[in-house]
Amino acid sequence: MNMNWDFDMATLDAGRVRDAVAAAVAELGLLSISGRRGSGKTLSVWRALERSGATVVEPIRLDRERLTLADVLAAIVRDLSTERPRHSNEARAGQARRLLRGAAGPVALLIDDAHGLHHNTLRGLKRLRELGARGRRRGALAIVLTGQSDATSRVPEVGLRSAHLALAGLTAGEIAGALRGAMGAGIEEAAAARIAQDPRAANWLDMQALARAAAREAELRGGGPVTAADAEKALGERREQTAPERDGADDARRMAAVRAGGRAARSAA
Structure with a gap:
């Protein structure tokens, strides 16, 4: 794909x-x-x-x-x-x-x-x-x-x-939008939404790796758009291969930063 x-x-x-x-x-x-x-x-x-x-x-x-x-x-x-x-x-x-x-x-x-x-x-x-x-x-x-x-x-x-x-990382809406922009009709809405729920996808490179893994699952079952089932299987396999770099507390802080505007600045002294 x-x-x-x-x-x-x-x-x-x-x-x-x-x-x-x-x-x-x-x-x-x-x-x-x-x-x-x-x-x-x-x-x-x-x-x-x-x-x-x-x-x-x-x-x-x-x-x-x-x-x-x-x-x-x-x-x-x-x-x-x-x-x-x-x-x-x-x-x-x-x-x-x-x-x-x-x-x-x-x-x-x-x-x-x-x-x-x-x-x-x-x-x-x-x-x-x-x-x-x-x-x-x-x-x-x-x-x-x-x-x-x-x-x-x-x-x-x-x-x-x-x-x-x-930087706070990509939001779920941004992840889903990026997947649709890169894969077009090659990914179903439910699949994009499932990948967007995974905290690893908040990072551009990790999101791309997850998308490639999901696309491989779609090819193995015979082709067609990536489905939510393909995404779920790919997420599980990637989770077994490499542990997530961000734990739940880190993800909570990321989302809090997004809601608050995500900007931390020190004024010039």
Whole structure:
């Protein structure tokens, strides 16, 4: 069965990310967004940054534990100019300051998997915001961090000067809508509703795995749309293979966050 997950779907989490990123870009602030693996945070952040009109700077070092402020400064120089980053940190910082001050519009630094950043790098990011600010209270660029946990909470002086958004996960209605959008006539309403009841489906990647498992059950019985019975069997088999990553208390907190708006922010100190 063919499934097409390449579509833009409005969700509560995506709306929160859009608003939080827009605020960070407008205020040139520091924003940390956390969510489980496969929660859709990276895609939502990129779409929000594109919508904001900011020039995005993204360091290319894959080993986040070893990412340093020097790497970040080099990324600013590369992405905002055709210049080569200078070798000394002081000269490189001077390049970055000049480019940030001369930028035609807002600049946003994006660091994915930020939960792996060293605490010294996090402290450096706080100083980096002030690099081209010319004595103004707000920073020189917006900084958006994404990760499985709030990176800024590990360094109090950084956390107090940042905002944090924790993704709540997909709601049952969003799960059912995503399944219908990806599978079309290949899934019955009752089957989509049954998968949507499973707390594992609140995560985009886990939902897709459950949908594939249900589609295999439909093929094994001879084909046709996925039925509620196919979904039930697939859910049981997946439950035996891997225990749910979220327990009942976590799911209750997720639903409470959805009802309350799901946004937790710390005001800049």
